[in-house]
Amino acid sequence: NAGVTQTPKFQVLKTGQSMTLQCAQDMNHNSMYWYRQDPGMGLRLIYYSASEGTTDKGEVPNGYNVSRLNKREFSLRLESAAPSQTSVYFCASSEGGSNSPLHFGNGTRLTVT
């Protein structure tokens, strides 16, 4: 089992460019999440999908869109990148439920110039 796989690992964008971060899990988990990690800010939830076919905003959704393509895949799209979106992005999945632990991907380091 690969667990949670994110692509790409690194990306540099210019302001205004768009891109999609891909995430896939092979654990048959119901719930999937996108977080961003910034120094001194911890991890902040961008969007999550409690189950296939549903998505909800997290703490910092502005400037992002998501698609739960199927049970395995959950993508994050930046339509018009801004320097404030420079961050490390983590995808995670869980079985669902309040006491289910999250399984994280390795992260995508995004720089917007």
Next chain:
Amino acid sequence: AQRVTQPEKLLSVFKGAPVELKCNYSYSGSPELFWYVQYSRQRLQLLLRHISRESIKGFTADLNKGETSFHLKKPFAQEEDSAMYYCALTGSNYKLTFGKGTLLTVNP
């Protein structure tokens, strides 16, 4: 609203010394609490959760509802414990809220 506070950004101890990483939370219902750890160049991973009442790598954490705390403790720190530690909380909406993290350095 749910909130997790980790008051220490940095914590430095010597090998063999006890270590306590503080975590306080704010939540009106009954929370589920977790500690996650991120070692250098590794992905974030679950360390322990309060519902399991387990000890992992010598670490324990007790939920104190009166003080709304979930401090992480280890009696004798090891150099390999050096990492970033995050306390996290889940409420009824299943969203996991993280604290800002504490970077633990264990010196030889």
